[in-house]
Amino acid sequence: MHKLNVLVAQYPNQEAVFRIIPSRVEAALARAAPSMPPVEFAWCATDDPAFGERVAAADAMIGFRFPTEHIASPGSALKLIQVAAAGIEHLLPLDWLPRSIALATASGVHAPKIREWATMVFLMLHSRMPHFVSAQRAHAWSKAYSSHIAGRSALIVGTGGIGGAIAAAARSLRLRTTGVRRNVRPTRHFDTVIGLDALDGAVAEADFIVLAMPLTPSTRHIMNADRFKRMKPEAGFANFGRGGLVDQDALRAALLAGTLSGAIIDVTDPEPLPSDSPLWDAPRLIITPHLSCDDPESYVPRTLDLFLDNIRRCMDGRPIRNRVVRSRAY
Amino acid sequence: MHKLNVLVAQYPNQEAVFRIIPSRVEAALARAAPSMPPVEFAWCATDDPAFGERVAAADAMIGFRFPTEHIASPGSALKLIQVAAAGIEHLLPLDWLPRSIALATASGVHAPKIREWATMVFLMLHSRMPHFVSAQRAHAWSKAYSSHIAGRSALIVGTGGIGGAIAAAARSLRLRTTGVRRNVRPTRHFDTVIGLDALDGAVAEADFIVLAMPLTPSTRHIMNADRFKRMKPEAGFANFGRGGLVDQDALRAALLAGTLSGAIIDVTDPEPLPSDSPLWDAPRLIITPHLSCDDPESYVPRTLDLFLDNIRRCMDGRPIRNRVVRSRAY
Numbered sequence: 001m002h003k004l005n006v007l008v009a010q011y012p013n014q015e016a017v018f019r020i021i022p023s024r025v026e027a028a029l030a031r032a033a034p035s036m037p038p039v040e041f042a043w044c045a046t047d048d049p050a051f052g053e054r055v056a057a058a059d060a061m062i063g064f065r066f067p068t069e070h071i072a073s074p075g076s077a078l079k080l081i082q083v084a085a086a087g088i089e090h091l092l093p094l095d096w097l098p099r100s101i102a103l104a105t106a107s108g109v110h111a112p113k114i115r116e117w118a119t120m121v122f123l124m125l126h127s128r129m130p131h132f133v134s135a136q137r138a139h140a141w142s143k144a145y146s147s148h149i150a151g152r153s154a155l156i157v158g159t160g161g162i163g164g165a166i167a168a169a170a171r172s173l174r175l176r177t178t179g180v181r182r183n184v185r186p187t188r189h190f191d192t193v194i195g196l197d198a199l200d201g202a203v204a205e206a207d208f209i210v211l212a213m214p215l216t217p218s219t220r221h222i223m224n225a226d227r228f229k230r231m232k233p234e235a236g237f238a239n240f241g242r243g244g245l246v247d248q249d250a251l252r253a254a255l256l257a258g259t260l261s262g263a264i265i266d267v268t269d270p271e272p273l274p275s276d277s278p279l280w281d282a283p284r285l286i287i288t289p290h291l292s293c294d295d296p297e298s299y300v301p302r303t304l305d306l307f308l309d310n311i312r313r314c315m316d317g318r319p320i321r322n323r324v325v326r327s328r329a330y
Numbered sequence: 331m332h333k334l335n336v337l338v339a340q341y342p343n344q345e346a347v348f349r350i351i352p353s354r355v356e357a358a359l360a361r362a363a364p365s366m367p368p369v370e371f372a373w374c375a376t377d378d379p380a381f382g383e384r385v386a387a388a389d390a391m392i393g394f395r396f397p398t399e400h401i402a403s404p405g406s407a408l409k410l411i412q413v414a415a416a417g418i419e420h421l422l423p424l425d426w427l428p429r430s431i432a433l434a435t436a437s438g439v440h441a442p443k444i445r446e447w448a449t450m451v452f453l454m455l456h457s458r459m460p461h462f463v464s465a466q467r468a469h470a471w472s473k474a475y476s477s478h479i480a481g482r483s484a485l486i487v488g489t490g491g492i493g494g495a496i497a498a499a500a501r502s503l504r505l506r507t508t509g510v511r512r513n514v515r516p517t518r519h520f521d522t523v524i525g526l527d528a529l530d531g532a533v534a535e536a537d538f539i540v541l542a543m544p545l546t547p548s549t550r551h552i553m554n555a556d557r558f559k560r561m562k563p564e565a566g567f568a569n570f571g572r573g574g575l576v577d578q579d580a581l582r583a584a585l586l587a588g589t590l591s592g593a594i595i596d597v598t599d600p601e602p603l604p605s606d607s608p609l610w611d612a613p614r615l616i617i618t619p620h621l622s623c624d625d626p627e628s629y630v631p632r633t634l635d636l637f638l639d640n641i642r643r644c645m646d647g648r649p650i651r652n653r654v655v656r657s658r659a660y
Contacts, residue, residue: 120453141602272471297477
């Protein structure tokens with residue numbers, strides 16, 4: 001039987017927590033056996049001059065950042081690219097992607113970690129932690145009481161792997177959950193699902209607004225000055241998606257004006273946030289450095305399990321999990 | 331039937347959230363009926379020249395701060411003093427308290443709110459939120475990963491109403507819980523219970539150390555330089571009790587030296603923390619202004635329910651709930 005050639009595209013300076021190393025691959029193969037066909041893993045740096053050739057010789061590839069100009073080449077065997085991230089905005093537009101190659105995201109891999117992080121973020125927004133952190137900077141003992149969180153409402157924009165995990169966290173805190181999705185239909189963990197056309201009204205009603213959707217040309221700055229102004233002054237905002245979903249100047253202006261009570265954002269535009277950005281000192285804003293979804297123990301193992309499953313699906317002619325739909329760009 | 335005279339001792343500048351106002355008393359009486367004997371509530375400011383007389387004429391009193399020199403007076407009818415707080419360190423020593431008067435705390439009233447706050451604090455310490463808040467002040471994008479919280483260990487010093495609620499929160503996050511109490515015996519919500527003599531060893535093992543005990547002469551500075559040095563460098567610390575339980579200079583030195591990963595404290599010594607205190611700027615420390623236990627919606631109602639129950643117990647000759655034991659000073 002032909003051994004499948006699998007290439008790991010390694011980009012320079014990747015953080016250890018995300019590295020797909022041989023020991024993790026071996027462990028994933030052991031978990032996947034015995035139903036796993038024979039595969040041969042190889043590694044290549046994305047800045048290696050031979051990278052294009054190595055891609056063309058592979059049946060499947062896993063990576064995060066890679067030079068897309070090398071993907072479509074005559075006689076290439078490549079059938080599957082597994083992106084080791086939930087978002088692929090750094091690979092857009094997808095004009096480099098041949099129709100013969102399935103591109104898959106790691107959507108869902110983050111769910112267990114994000115659920116824990118989201119529980120914390122809801123409780124922090126509810127308990128006015130952004131206010132206390134700002135008051136502490138000013139050496140001010142400034143009370144702000146909160147009651148129980150149960151019964152408040154969470155508006156979660158995006159109902160995919162991450163949005164669903166956030167909604168599960170919200171429900172375990174006995175929040176009411178409203179999800180925003182393109183195709184409105186009943187969705188697990190959500191009490192109500194609405195379309196993007198109903199977003200303005202929902203923003204004005206919610207106690208917590210959380211972004212958890214892909215960044216595409218149509219979602220860029222979905223939270224803009226107008227929408228921040230619509231928020232209730234006691235409401236809190238969080239971004240688990242991508243920095244570009246938010247007009248950061250508008251967020252800062254809204255915090256300065258007090259049209260919302262506080263915000264906790266895990267993503268910024270750009271990243272890392274430059275040290276001279278005025279966002280660092282915006283009042284009642286807590287910034288974490290894009291790791292709300294990243295569990296150092298489980299992230300790579302779960303991504304590899306997904307990748308191996310997708311390799312099997314590819315071979316069997318079954319649908320690929322998390323396959324990117326070109327027209328919606330995620 | 332003789333109507334019981336109940337006095338509400340109001341101290342000046344009390345925050346609205348803690349005020350025992352007629353509408354709240356009426357609501358509590360309605361909840362307690364029909365088993366409640368007739369009572370007559372009256373109000374008196376603690377700085378009123380007639381305060382001493384009013385106390386002597388009352389059968390029961392509820393208050394937080396009051397002049398203790400007026401309590402023991404010849405011919406006084408007073409049998410019960412309900413303190414509207416879990417801690418009575420501001421009333422120590424108890425040399426002013428006649429043996430004929432039962433003094434009760436509001437221990438347990440805070441449990442539902444504290445459970446929510448403790449869940450947040452455990453997740454914040456685990457997720458390195460004190461680190462991120464410090465990094466943000468320095469405009470630094472500084473990653474620090476965390477995995478799942480389940481399986482970590484929480485050492486909770488104090489197993490009373492607040493400590494028990496913290497342990498319940500810890501258990502719901504699937505932490506292992508160790509409680510420290512004077513009389514070592516199996517205690518609800520705790521996997522293990524140890525005595526104060528075993529504290530040094532336990533401090534060195536715990537992932538989270540939480541203080542939730544009364545401040546008495548024997549617990550003052552229970553967390554001192556030596557104990558902070560014993561902590562694991564990745565461990566987090568929280569104080570839900572009283573500021574005086576912690577040697578604050580030692581806490582600051584430990585944070586500067588990195589012998590613990592971060593701290594979240596809801597209480598300081600003194601309170602409010604003076605604006606020139608160096609504690610405000612200690613690294614990886616989050617300070618909240620003594621409200622972790624205070625639910626503006628339920629605090630006074632639950633305290634009044636306890637008080638009315640204690641009045642009934644007093645009349646029936648049954649044991650008072652939360653009666654302060656003079657020898658242990660809480």
